Amino acid sequence: MTSSPHFHILIEKIFSINVTAEELKSIPEPSLRRLPVYLQYLQNARETGKTEISTTLIARDLRLDPTQVRKDLAYTGIIGKPKIGYNIDILINSIEDYLNWNNLSDAFLAGAGNLGLALLGFEQFTKYGIKIVALFDNDGRKIDREVKGVPVLPVEKMASLAKRMHIHIGIITVPASSAQSVAEQMVAGGIKAIWNFAPKMLKLPEEIIVENAQFATSLAVLTRKLAESLKMVE
Amino acid sequence: MTSSPHFHILIEKIFSINVTAEELKSIPEPSLRRLPVYLQYLQNARETGKTEISTTLIARDLRLDPTQVRKDLAYTGIIGKPKIGYNIDILINSIEDYLNWNNLSDAFLAGAGNLGLALLGFEQFTKYGIKIVALFDNDGRKIDREVKGVPVLPVEKMASLAKRMHIHIGIITVPASSAQSVAEQMVAGGIKAIWNFAPKMLKLPEEIIVENAQFATSLAVLTRKLAESLKMVE
DNA sequence: TAGATTGTTAATCGATTAACAATC
DNA sequence: TAGATTGTTAATCGATTAACAATC
Structure with a gap:
């Protein structure tokens, strides 16, 4: 019993020690x-009006294994009801919380070209927990304007x-030649x-998440899959 | 010997039977x-002037395992020289051939918004084996113009x-609401x-590659990794 | 030659899938 | 209740990593 690998975690839980970081790490990518x-x-x-859903159904629609879906969802801490499944609202909230998408993080975006603007305008980007608060560019014609209410600097x-603003997230949409310098x-x-x-590929200190x-x-x-399928029917 | 799983492939090779499709499938995603x-x-x-490179070096720079790099490269059919490594030119060509990126495939792109235009202008997109030959949109103001020499229809x-043009590849950059219909x-x-x-998520016949x-x-x-790292230093 | 690297086989690791008791 | 679904443990599968002979 005491040799169980989960024993120390159990103990920590009983004594309310914060093991959040430990638990957070455990989800497979x-x-x-x-x-x-x-x-x-x-x-x-x-949107179709459903309120409950089972992993059996999710798995069929997304072509996955039902056990896999159950395990994935379990990482978010959601608990289902046998025979019924999961409440959709609660499940959605549980995933969003887990991804931290209910807390908006401010982000900087470098490169106010087509791709940068596409990201800025991305439908409800804030749905993904990110709020782009400033664009950066080297093109004098773009600087000091505003795009969708966001300043270009x-x-x-x-x-x-x-x-100064304690920004933690940067998005790079500049050409490859200036990416390293911007990073x-x-x-x-x-x-x-x-x-x-x-x-x-950016060369940055190890602790930076890229x-x-x-x-x-x-x-x-x-292209590879396409080449395969065309070869198959040859 | 005859019970080896590779035996039938060996036989096929000896008799020059086309097993390309079989071999193509074998690379792990x-x-x-x-x-x-x-x-x-x-x-x-x-570009730095090097002509030979070893997997030891590649692995160190890309933070991968050298054996993994060797195995990956071997899928393209490249053969290296002990103690020296691989000729860079040949290696690049080998990978490009394997991905079929030396043969340009024509593609259609639906959605002439910022993202669509970003893809169209993507630096040397043709480097990746794709040539966008027409854009499609529903916005009357965009239709019948040309963008970077490509017509909008x-x-x-x-x-x-x-x-009519035997196009095999489609790119979808329209809003989520019309994606299914366009697909x-x-x-x-x-x-x-x-x-x-x-x-x-598109619901399409199984044989369509998405x-x-x-x-x-x-x-x-x-966002998850960031949340983890912030929690760690709490 | 000695040291470094390739290519391959074996061992390990981790994710997926199967089996099944518990449950509503 | 019977059937369906959850949650968990065990088995399988496949990718990664380690070990090592062959080679220049």
Whole structure:
């Protein structure tokens, strides 16, 4: 009994020691990546007037394994009812809370080009817990204007402003050639997490969280699968 | 010996039977997703004047396991030299060939908004084997213009034109509300693979290849990791 | 040659899937 | 109640990592 790997966690719980960080870490990344998919599916389902939903149904619609769906949802702390399933409203809230998408985080976006503007205008971006509070660009024609109520400022002001405003999230939509430099300025401004859309691997201190949203990765899967399927029917 | 699972493949090779489709399927998706990362890294490395590179070095720079890098690269058919490594030019070519990025495929893009235009202007998009040959939109003000030499046409012409031009790839950058309808029109036009940027799960025939490039997934990982790291220092 | 690297086989690790008791 | 669903433990599967002979 005392040799159970969960024993110390149990003890910590009994004595109300904060083990949140420990628990937070435990979700596998594939599960984490599926949560937004469930979220969007559930929001659709809610609009049809449903109030309860089972993992059996979710799994069928999303072509997943029902046990997998149950495990994924369990990470958010939701508890279902045998024979009935889960209350959709509570489930949606549970996922959003888990992702911290109910607390808006301010973010800076560098690169006021088409992609940057697309992200800024992304339908209800705030749904994803992010609020872009300033754009940064080097193009004099863009600077000091406002886009959708968000000011466009020169890049050299980014670091000091980030520090002053305690910004933790930076989004990079500049060309690959200036991505590294922009990233370093973000880090200098105290930014802790960077969402990088530039097709360029950033070299940054290990503690900085970098999520690469590279189109190339996605395209590789697509073109490869297509080549496969065309070969198959040859 | 004869019970080896590779025996029948061996036989097929000896008799020159086409087993390409079989071989193509074998790469694990995580490996496939890493190939574009290597590609971009190698292109950078080439610019510094290097001609040979080892997986030891690649792994260190990209924070991966060297054996993993070797296995990934081996899927493309490349052969290295002990003690030396791989010729960078040949390696780049090998990956591009494997991804079929040396053969440009024509593609249609539906949704001439900011995101659509960002994709269209994406630096050297043709580097990724895709050539967008027409944009489609419902907004009368956009229709019949040209953007960067690519015509903008009304959505209702998409299906028949796709059929006539034998287009296999469709890109969706329309709002979530019209994504399903646009996708169905693409399928009606004979399109086999869809790159979907709309935050909406598409319900399509099983044989259609759908790659969801959803921002939400990427953001979930980012915001979660950030929440973790902030909790840790509490 | 000695040291470094490749390519491959075996061991490990972690995610997915299966089995099943508990439950409404 | 009977049937369906949850939640959990065990088995399976597949990707990653370790070990090591072959090689330049």
